[in-house]
Amino acid sequence: MAGPKDLTHLLSEEALARRPSPLKTAFKYFADPNVVFLGGGLPLADYFPWNKITAESPNPPFRNGIAAVPQSVEEATQTVLAKHSSDNGHHQDIPLSRSLQYGFTEGQAELLDFIKEHTKLVHNVPYEGWDIITSIGNTQSWDATLRTFTSKGDTILVEEFSFSSALETANALGVTQFPVPMDDFGIIPEKLEDVLTNWVGPKPKLLYTIATGQNPTGSSLSSERRAAIYKLAQEHDFIIVEDEPYYYLQMDTYTTDKSAREGKAVHTHKEFLNALVTSFISLDVDGRVIRLDSFSKVLAPGSRVGWIVGQKPILERYIRLHEVSMQTPSGFAQSIINGTLQRWGQDGYLDWLIGLRQEYTHKRDVAIDAVSAHFPKEVSHYIAPVAGMFFTVQFDASKHPKFEEFGKDPLKVENALYEEGLQEGALLIPGSWFKAQGQTNPPQKEQTVPGSENTIFFRGTYAAVPLDKLVVGIERFGKAVTKSFGLN
Amino acid sequence: MAGPKDLTHLLSEEALARRPSPLKTAFKYFADPNVVFLGGGLPLADYFPWNKITAESPNPPFRNGIAAVPQSVEEATQTVLAKHSSDNGHHQDIPLSRSLQYGFTEGQAELLDFIKEHTKLVHNVPYEGWDIITSIGNTQSWDATLRTFTSKGDTILVEEFSFSSALETANALGVTQFPVPMDDFGIIPEKLEDVLTNWVGPKPKLLYTIATGQNPTGSSLSSERRAAIYKLAQEHDFIIVEDEPYYYLQMDTYTTDKSAREGKAVHTHKEFLNALVTSFISLDVDGRVIRLDSFSKVLAPGSRVGWIVGQKPILERYIRLHEVSMQTPSGFAQSIINGTLQRWGQDGYLDWLIGLRQEYTHKRDVAIDAVSAHFPKEVSHYIAPVAGMFFTVQFDASKHPKFEEFGKDPLKVENALYEEGLQEGALLIPGSWFKAQGQTNPPQKEQTVPGSENTIFFRGTYAAVPLDKLVVGIERFGKAVTKSFGLN
Numbered sequence: 006m007a008g009p010k011d012l013t014h015l016l017s018e019e020a021l022a023r024r025p026s027p028l029k030t031a032f033k034y035f036a037d038p039n040v041v042f043l044g045g046g047l048p049l050a051d052y053f054p055w056n057k058i059t060a061e062s063p064n065p066p067f068r069n070g071i072a073a074v075p076q077s078v079e080e081a082t083q084t085v086l087a088k089h090s091s092d093n094g095h096h097q098d099i100p101l102s103r104s105l106q107y108g109f110t111e112g113q114a115e116l117l118d119f120i121k122e123h124t125k126l127v128h129n130v131p132y133e134g135w136d137i138i139t140s141i142g143n144t145q146s147w148d149a150t151l152r153t154f155t156s157k158g159d160t161i162l163v164e165e166f167s168f169s170s171a172l173e174t175a176n177a178l179g180v181t182q183f184p185v186p187m188d189d190f191g192i193i194p195e196k197l198e199d200v201l202t203n204w205v206g207p208k209p210k211l212l213y214t215i216a217t218g219q220n221p222t223g224s225s226l227s228s229e230r231r232a233a234i235y236k237l238a239q240e241h242d243f244i245i246v247e248d249e250p251y252y253y254l255q256m257d258t259y260t261t262d263k264s265a266r267e268g269k270a271v272h273t274h275k276e277f278l279n280a281l282v283t284s285f286i287s288l289d290v291d292g293r294v295i296r297l298d299s300f301s302k303v304l305a306p307g308s309r310v311g312w313i314v315g316q317k318p319i320l321e322r323y324i325r326l327h328e329v330s331m332q333t334p335s336g337f338a339q340s341i342i343n344g345t346l347q348r349w350g351q352d353g354y355l356d357w358l359i360g361l362r363q364e365y366t367h368k369r370d371v372a373i374d375a376v377s378a379h380f381p382k383e384v385s386h387y388i389a390p391v392a393g394m395f396f397t398v399q400f401d402a403s404k405h406p407k408f409e410e411f412g413k414d415p416l417k418v419e420n421a422l423y424e425e426g427l428q429e430g431a432l433l434i435p436g437s438w439f440k441a442q443g444q445t446n447p448p449q450k451e452q453t454v455p456g457s458e459n460t461i462f463f464r465g466t467y468a469a470v471p472l473d474k475l476v477v478g479i480e481r482f483g484k485a486v487t488k489s490f491g492l493n
Numbered sequence: 494m495a496g497p498k499d500l501t502h503l504l505s506e507e508a509l510a511r512r513p514s515p516l517k518t519a520f521k522y523f524a525d526p527n528v529v530f531l532g533g534g535l536p537l538a539d540y541f542p543w544n545k546i547t548a549e550s551p552n553p554p555f556r557n558g559i560a561a562v563p564q565s566v567e568e569a570t571q572t573v574l575a576k577h578s579s580d581n582g583h584h585q586d587i588p589l590s591r592s593l594q595y596g597f598t599e600g601q602a603e604l605l606d607f608i609k610e611h612t613k614l615v616h617n618v619p620y621e622g623w624d625i626i627t628s629i630g631n632t633q634s635w636d637a638t639l640r641t642f643t644s645k646g647d648t649i650l651v652e653e654f655s656f657s658s659a660l661e662t663a664n665a666l667g668v669t670q671f672p673v674p675m676d677d678f679g680i681i682p683e684k685l686e687d688v689l690t691n692w693v694g695p696k697p698k699l700l701y702t703i704a705t706g707q708n709p710t711g712s713s714l715s716s717e718r719r720a721a722i723y724k725l726a727q728e729h730d731f732i733i734v735e736d737e738p739y740y741y742l743q744m745d746t747y748t749t750d751k752s753a754r755e756g757k758a759v760h761t762h763k764e765f766l767n768a769l770v771t772s773f774i775s776l777d778v779d780g781r782v783i784r785l786d787s788f789s790k791v792l793a794p795g796s797r798v799g800w801i802v803g804q805k806p807i808l809e810r811y812i813r814l815h816e817v818s819m820q821t822p823s824g825f826a827q828s829i830i831n832g833t834l835q836r837w838g839q840d841g842y843l844d845w846l847i848g849l850r851q852e853y854t855h856k857r858d859v860a861i862d863a864v865s866a867h868f869p870k871e872v873s874h875y876i877a878p879v880a881g882m883f884f885t886v887q888f889d890a891s892k893h894p895k896f897e898e899f900g901k902d903p904l905k906v907e908n909a910l911y912e913e914g915l916q917e918g919a920l921l922i923p924g925s926w927f928k929a930q931g932q933t934n935p936p937q938k939e940q941t942v943p944g945s946e947n948t949i950f951f952r953g954t955y956a957a958v959p960l961d962k963l964v965v966g967i968e969r970f971g972k973a974v975t976k977s978f979g980l981n
Contacts, residue, residue, distance in 0.1 A: 173817055
């Protein structure tokens with residue numbers, strides 16, 4: 006395996022402007038036994054008011070499902086965190102005296118080790134010198150990524166429909182977003198090639214993609230598409246930012262035959278790992294992928310702990326940024342998450358992820374069954390997602406009885422459906438709310454026309470509500486669609 | 494009390510470019526009982542693996558000192574955090590199902606209430622409509638402040654010597670720093686007035702000041718100076734950013750008479766509150782002060798929880814930024830800190846801060862006693878700090894025997910002392926490492942000359958080391974100074 010390509014020419018003005026702190030040179034004496042170090046403004050750990058923290062979790066292999074609350078102390082994983090490592094701490098624990106102190110911007114070693122081991126198991130990154138640093142979740146990682154690679158006036162590639170907050174982050178930084186055409190299965194590599202071949206002016210620095218369980222469309226890129234897109238990144242020299250919060254919410258294939266569902270389920274660790282889709286980072290021979298991962302969807306969003314995978318020299322620029330902004334995820338979060346994961350072990354964590362897969366597969370099945378049962382087939386199109394929290398249903402706006410009256414404006418049909426849904430008592434999000442806004446000023450010779458102009462869609466989620474409410478909500482929205490299209 | 498002035502004309506391009514998310518309009522239906530909300534990608538709290546978290550702390554009034562570890566369960570404050578508020582939670586607790594979920598970018602209500610009550614006790618902010626939001630510590634707050642007020646090419650005012658990371662944050666964003674002359678007691682208002690009166694071009698948007706226990710100088714601005722500086726901010730229409738991590742590390746007045754020390758100590762809550770210096774926010778009739786506060790120095794840096802005090806319309810711009818970057822402090826941190834503080838109560842928290850004051854007063858006394866005993870009086874100048882973690886000792890470089898040989902370069906004397914210190918086995922940080930770098934290109938007609946050109950200084954800390962090591966370190970550095978200046 007070779008090392009990564011030098012991609013420093015893709016760094017932003019801000020990233021290039023960061024100077025090393027002279028204080029760093031002094032810190033090499035911090036642990037020198039011959040020097041009394043009066044250099045750093047660190048409070049003594051004696052003054053941290055927490056002597057002990059404990060956290061109780063269910064125990065692998067989670068036989069009663071990941072949501073089952075342990076009924077006794079014996080059924081639970083007890084994480085007991087001490088202030089000092091000598092105070093009866095588990096040998097892989099991060100003692101509070103360290104996690105609650107300054108330092109370790111890249112993250113605490115024990116937690117990084119666990120995540121790195123897990124990353125090796127899953128992604129098998131094909132170059133020497135990749136690494137991992139912690140972040141405060143993918144939203145922060147994306148903001149840091151924009152600051153590391155883009156300067157005001159730059160253009161980036163985004164999916165035609167994307168997470169609106171992510172687009173807004175780029176917008177406020179003065180970074181233009183060029184939308185790449187998608188279909189039911191995500192970015193269309195041939196269309197992306199057209200975009201790049203016809204590009205006028207400085208090439209885009211990066212492609213931002215929510216490659217698995219895409220938000221909002223629910224689509225997931227196949228291995229073939231990822232390979233084709235990676236090849237384009239090499240040819241046109243851009244970074245691929247794979248924002249993958251939903252990667253571990255992959256599900257068994259949907260089938261309408263309920264009796265066949267159990268047969269499709271993943272059970273062993275090997276089956277689980279084999280069933281995961283190819284990630285961009287696993288194709289990354291150049292070191293041009295920045296992978297954004299997070300515990301938000303697999304453990305808890307409020308933990309505010311994520312991680313970034315990439316080549317070391319680029320991660321070093323992130324560390325310099327983190328030093329002068331958020332520094333590091335909370336020590337409470339790092340100690341508790343690490344303590345729990347170290348007690349579960351890599352196998353126990355895979356058990357947890359398999360349990361999560363079962364839960365989401367079931368929720369997805371219930372949602373798609375309900376869509377199939379309650380949405381009018383004449384005007385609706387949907388595919389069952391294979392990952393993530395979202396499903397989408399597309400409609401042909403031109404079939405709406407008021408299409409002419411609305412001046413053939415599909416957005417007016419979309420709004421009519423949204424309002425009718427609220428009348429019936431169900432809310433799904435109109436797809437146009439996620440549309441990338443960069444189209445008006447594309448630095449292109451000719452513009453590609455994505456999809457049919459009259460296709461509109463709505464995004465629903467099966468993640469946030471219990472199953473009974475999920476079915477009621479979908480039934481209500483289906484009724485609203487039926488009514489609005491005059492099909493009842 | 495009147496409301497704040499409209500200061501939106503001072504916002505940055507980035508802050509002004511932020512658009513409200515259309516998704517926000519949908520979220521008003523989130524809690525509507527008539528609507529099944531399938532809009533948001535939130536995981537169910539059932540899948541958060543932590544059912545219970547407990548944290549053990551010492552108990553107010555901390556009679557054995559804040560560093561004393563509780564010897565029994567009865568001596569400790571036991572914070573037991575449940576997943577759901579109904580699960581035996583303390584009524585002011587933040588349940589894990591909420592703190593570990595998405596949402597509440599401004600911070601969790603219970604914690605904000607506690608901090609707001611504390612802020613009222615201490616600062617008595619003199620306008621209607623001030624508010625508080627959480628941050629991830631003052632480093633992140635400062636980064637967010639720069640992004641909220643400054644655009645590339647802007648100039649800000651900073652203390653002539655300042656926290657190098659804070660200056661570097663501005664530097665990388667392309668923001669020029671103009672250094673304001675200081676003396677032993679911080680910014681000199683008359684010099685600042687000169688700077689502003691002679692200013693050419695667009696006025697600076699803000700003044701960044703570490704007003705209490707300044708880093709690196711250890712100086713603290715008097716009430717009179719703060720009032721004078723505030724008046725200048727009104728006249729020249731800029732924001733004052735008071736970065737106050739050390740505000741609660743204020744100490745009793747230093748005296749060489751050891752027997753008089755106990756008599757100067759603060760004991761009651763009233764004495765403690767009265768002894769605190771006037772903050773800028775307590776003078777802020779206009780709403781032009783942004784106060785950055787943090788638990789880093791008073792509880793633990795790794796908690797990564799701070800807060801920002803300011804007028805609501807400006808804090809709203811921070812919230813929009815936080816939504817698309819770090820979002821919110823970790824839910825673990827918010828639940829644990831809030832749980833502990835709610836059990837201590839406002840009075841218990843003041844007890845903690847008084848305990849901290851006693852610890853730091855003693856450490857400062859030991860440090861200054863040692864400086865007095867071991868530094869050669871002929872070339873050294875120092876004053877005992879009244880706040881913070883740092884003391885500084887100034888030297889007249891022109892008295893160094895090699896001054897001529899060094900080409901009259903005071904920085905070479907500084908470096909010689911640094912190296913001699915390391916030889917003796919003690920490290921203090923050279924003052925020049927903290928010098929603001931904006932001088933080379935000041936947008937000014939005439940430049941003020943700060944202090945004597947031949948004065949150099951070193952920053953030491955009494956915070957990070959036990960008392961015995963502190964004395965050894967100071968003794969060694971004093972010996973190095975004595976040697977280097979040829980005084981032995």
